[in-house]
C-alpha cells in the first residue's frame with residue numbers, strides 16, 4: 099500500500115474538573131490526513147485545506163509531520179512521506195485541533211507501515227506534537243482523539259491511560275464563539291500552586307465524575323462538573339462566560355465548562371432535547387456581545403482515529 103487516508107476526531111479536554119487528565123471524543127468534527135510514501139526520504143506537508151492559509155507547511159512546525167517524525171525516529175526508519183491535511187475544525191478553538199491532525203497522521207502512517215504499533219502506543223508520538231504546538235505534552239486531547247470515548251490519564255510518568263464508561267444517552271453541545279484563543283496563552287493565566295481545600299474539592303469531583311460515568315448516574319455527573327483549578331482564572335479570558343453558564347444551567351444542562359483551553363464551551367446533557375434551546379439562548383447572549391456563534395451537537399465518539407481507505 100502506497101497511500102492512505104485517515105480521520106481523527108475533535109475532542110473536549112479537561113471536562114471541567116479533570117484538568118490535563120480527562121477528555122472525550124466528538125463524533126462529527128475532525129481532521130483528515132492523506133498520506134503517501136515518497137522515495138526522497140523526506141517528510142513534506144504538500145497541502146493544507148480548510149485552515150485559511152494559517153497553518154505551517156514546514157515539517158518541523160506542523161503537528162502531522164512532528165508526530166510522524168517522532169514515530170519514525172522511534173522505529174529507526176528513514177521512509178519519506180507526503181502529507182495532505184484537510185482541517186475540519188477551527189484553529190485555537192479548544193476542540194483539539196492540533197491533536198486531531200497529529201492523530202490522523204499517526205493512524206495513517208502506522209497503517210502504511212503495516213501497523214508496527216498497537217494504537218495506544220502511538221500516544222507518546224502525538225504528545226510530542228502537542229508539546230511543539232502549545233508548549234506542554236498534555237494527553238487529554240490526543241488520547242481521546244486516538245482511542246475514542248471518555249479517557250482518563252491517570253498518570254503521565256509513566257503514561258497510564260484508562261478508557262471510561264460512557265452512558266448511552268450522554269450528549270454534548272459545543273458553543274464556539276468566533277474568536278481564537280491559543281492554548282499557550284490560556285495556560286499562562288493558571289497558578290502553579292493550589293490551596294489544599296481546592297485540591298480536595300477537585301479530587302472529589304474527578305472521582306464523582308468517573309463514578310457517575312460508570313453508573314450512568316446523570317445527577318452525579320452533573321454535581322461533579324465543577325472546576326476550581328482552571329476555570330476561575332480562564333473565565334476572565336472568555337467574554338460572556340458567567341452569563342452563558344448561568345443561562346445553560348437554568349435551561350437544564352448537566353454542566354457547562356470550558357472545552358480544553360477555550361474559547362469553545364461544552365455542555366453535557368442527557369439526550370438531544372435541549373440542544374436547540376441552549377443554542378438559541380447562547381446566540382442571544384453572544385449577539386449582545388458582538389460575537390457570532392457556531393454550535394455543534396455531538397454524541398460521544400467511542401471509536402477514535404481510524405483509517406478510511
Ligand SMILES: Nc1ncnc2c1ncn2[C@@H]1O[C@H](COP(=O)(O)OP(=O)(O)OP(=O)(O)O)[C@@H](O)[C@H]1O
Pocket residue numbers: 152153154159160161162183188189190191192193194195196197199200231232239279280281282357358359360
Ligand atoms: N496541523 C495543525 N493543526 C492545528 N494546529 C497546528 C497544526 N500544526 C501546528 N499547529 C499549531 O498549533 C497551534 C494550535 O494549537 P492550540 O492548542 O492552541 O489549538 P487547538 O488545538 O485548537 O486548541 P486546544 O488544544 O485548546 O483544543 C497553532 O499555533 C498552530 O499553528
Ligand SMILES: N[C@@H](CCO)C(=O)O
Pocket residue numbers: 111112117118119192194236238239281284285357358359
Ligand atoms: N488540558 C489542556 C487542554 C488544551 O486543549 C489545557 O487545558 O491547557
